[in-house]
Amino acid sequence: VQLVESGGGLVQPGGSLRLSCAVSGVASSTYCMGWFRQVPGKERDGVAAIDIDDKTNYENSVKGRFTISRDNAKNTLYLEMNSLKPEDTAMYYCAAVPREECPILFRLLVLPQWYKYWGQGTQVTVSS
Numbered sequence: 001v002q003l004v005e006s007g008g009g010l011v012q013p014g015g016s017l018r019l020s021c022a023v024s025g026v027a028s029s030t031y032c033m034g035w036f037r038q039v040p041g042k043e044r045d046g047v048a049a050i051d052i053d054d055k056t057n058y059e060n061s062v063k064g065r066f067t068i069s070r071d072n073a074k075n076t077l078y079l080e081m082n083s084l085k086p087e088d089t090a091m092y093y094c095a096a097v098p099r100e101e102c103p104i105l106f107r108l109l110v111l112p113q114w115y116k117y118w119g120q121g122t123q124v125t126v127s128s
Helices: 106-110
Strands: 002-006 009-011 017-024 031-038 045-050 056-058 066-071 076-081 090-098 122-126
Touching: 002 090, 017 031, 017 090, 017 122, 031 066, 031 076, 031 106, 045 066, 045 076, 045 106, 056 066, 056 106, 076 090
Parallel strands: 009 122
Antiparallel strands: 002 017, 017 076, 031 045, 031 090, 045 056, 066 076, 090 122
């Protein structure tokens, strides 16, 4: 299983970015997937998650601004980020876990300990 993120970059506050995560080696439709972010010296935090039924969950600070989605035909996961703030600056990672290992409690899907496969990350910097 390989996950490759892209789409990061430098953006001004209030701007938008769309991150992509290309999945290879498996059918992403059979995996729960999520986006996470990490800044140096801090733990990796969940941003958004999507289960195999396309139900979504978001961390409170990004609700209404970020949208997670998937295109199973392209085997790709997306994170649309709008109204970006300087505090959104971080390395962003996508992750996947097979359906049989997804947590029964959906709200747990934003926790990184559930995930088995990780990408290398893409940097997002929000600054004027």
